[in-house]
Amino acid sequence: MRARIYQPSRTAMSSGTAKTHVWILEFAPETARSVDPLMGWTSSSDMQSQVKLRFESKEAALEYAQANDIDAVVREPNKRKANIRTGGYGENFATARRGAWTH
DSSP, X not given: XXXXXXXXXXXXXXXXXXXXXSEEEEEOOSSOOEEOTTTOOEEOSOSGGGOEEEESSHHHHHHHHHHTTXXXXXXXXXXXXXXXXXXXXXXXXXXXXXXXXXX
């Protein structure tokens, strides 16, 4: 069995970091999906592709994979640096602004 271990990124609609501190072990699909000719739905007989296991740390996920003979590939997360402005949020309402306010 093949699997990948990764840390999920935050959603595009959220600025928070909820549900991004866990590590997920997700199995790779064994077979390709097939299309139902009548309805157009995709389906698969592979039940492992629906399994997602959550772990508190990357090491715990790797230990589980080694204990169960799972060939796992670890994908390291791309961390963003914080966007910190010098004036902060209050700069949007500054009365001593020099120059035109464009918005």
